[in-house]
Amino acid sequence: MVASYIGISSLNSSCFPPRPCFAKRKPFAVSAAMSDDPISDWILSEGNATQITRTSPIGGGCINNARRYDTDAGSFFVKTNRGIGPSMFEGEALGLGAMYETRTIRVPRPFKVGPLPTGGSYIIMEFIEFGASRGNQSVLGRQLAEMHKAGKSEKGFGFDVDNTIGSTPQINTWTSDWIEFYGKHRLGYQLKLALDQYGDSTIYQKGKRLVENMAPLFQNIVIEPCLLHGDLWSGNISSDKNGEPVILDPACYYGHNEAEFGMSWCAGFGGSFYNAYFEVMPKQPGFEKRREIYLLYHYLNHYNLFGSSYRSSAMSIIDDYLLMLGV
Incomplete structure (x- = not known):
């Protein structure tokens, strides 16, 4: 219903670019094990980052919270919801993945869905830097x-x-x-x-x-x-x-x-x-x-x-x- 974020770092000039640091990533997965900070854990392991340099909030949503994670391997977009389990984000990730696989129109690529240790859930996906317009x-x-x-x-x-x-x-x-x-x-x-x-x-x-x-x-x-x-x-x-x-x-x-x-x-x-x-x-x-x-x-x-x-x-x-x- 309402857009939850504003931007994902554009990877290069093509519409569906292969990002080197993501090349060996599997399609999005649902977290099975719980940690104190599963978002950072994934970014610093399967996300191929060695350092998270900054996190910043992104406005625009009325259902979820959104943050940008900047790292030495690029930026990630993360949505969290403290009141809903992973099923909502699993549905979103499956949808994004299905659209992404058609290679027809650009969508943010989903990487990870899982539960938060204090309740709720998260989704990690590609961060796209938006342009100034809604496009042609x-x-x-x-x-x-x-x-x-x-x-x-x-x-x-x-x-x-x-x-x-x-x-x-x-x-x-x-x-x-x-x-x-x-x-x-x-x-x-x-x-x-x-x-x-x-x-x-x-x-x-x-x-x-x-x-x-x-x-x-x-x-x-x-x-x-x-x-x-x-x-x-x-x-x-x-x-x-x-x-x-x-x-x-x-x-x-x-x-x-x-x-x-x-x-x-x-x-x-x-x-x-x-x-x-x-x-x-x-x-x-x-x-x-x-x-x-x-x-x-x-x-x-x-x-x-x-x-x-x-x-x-x-x-x-x-x-x-x-x-x-x-x-």
Whole structure:
């Protein structure tokens, strides 16, 4: 939901540079043994540093604390959360790793996830020095489409672990049918949360009616499980010092590529973004009619996280679809 950091040291001019001191590192691992300072221990062993020269706080997040660790082997970005175990960061690391492996768009590479000795958890990842802008919109659109095209799953729709959208649990149980997955694990989950949290039976009942009748919106199209960032808004989009797009703080899963635009109401995507995107991933029939069904998930999540100011937007989308579908 909210970007948790501002920067990672750009490694060189290429988008996915091999960093010599990281060359023999394994993909991110979860810490098994506990120490008094597991973050420094990892940096000074598997991180190939011999000295930590400085640590400094980085602002920008509302869920986690963030710090930059400067060392003689380069800089690292570390997020900690004193109240949540490693599962949240494991989900983030798996998502970052999956996006990184597509070699399509730059993301911070995850290195280590583990528990803190006093409770909570941490994640260590690559530190990217951000540029002055969010990058070229057309390059972002093309690279995002290339990620969707490259990142496929034979397991169906979902992800290997549940993760979070903001601080809300996001259920990623593998499902063969997209309409079932989106109706149950995205819209249905948020509607039930609104009922349990606010006693909002109106939005729950109307929303369930929409879920049960939304299949016509998906007729005559091909839906493949594409790797999605899952929470792509302006705060999670930046660029490195070379102007190449960087996306971060994901809520990854494999889903319909159009679902990636669910946060477009606060992502700032323009015409050049969509034109470039659809050159790689052609627009399918009925795209305009489906756009708001994907906005609805995020409006419902904002309602559940931040309160009633987002209810009217969610309710308006539901009512419009019920009218359109004649149900």
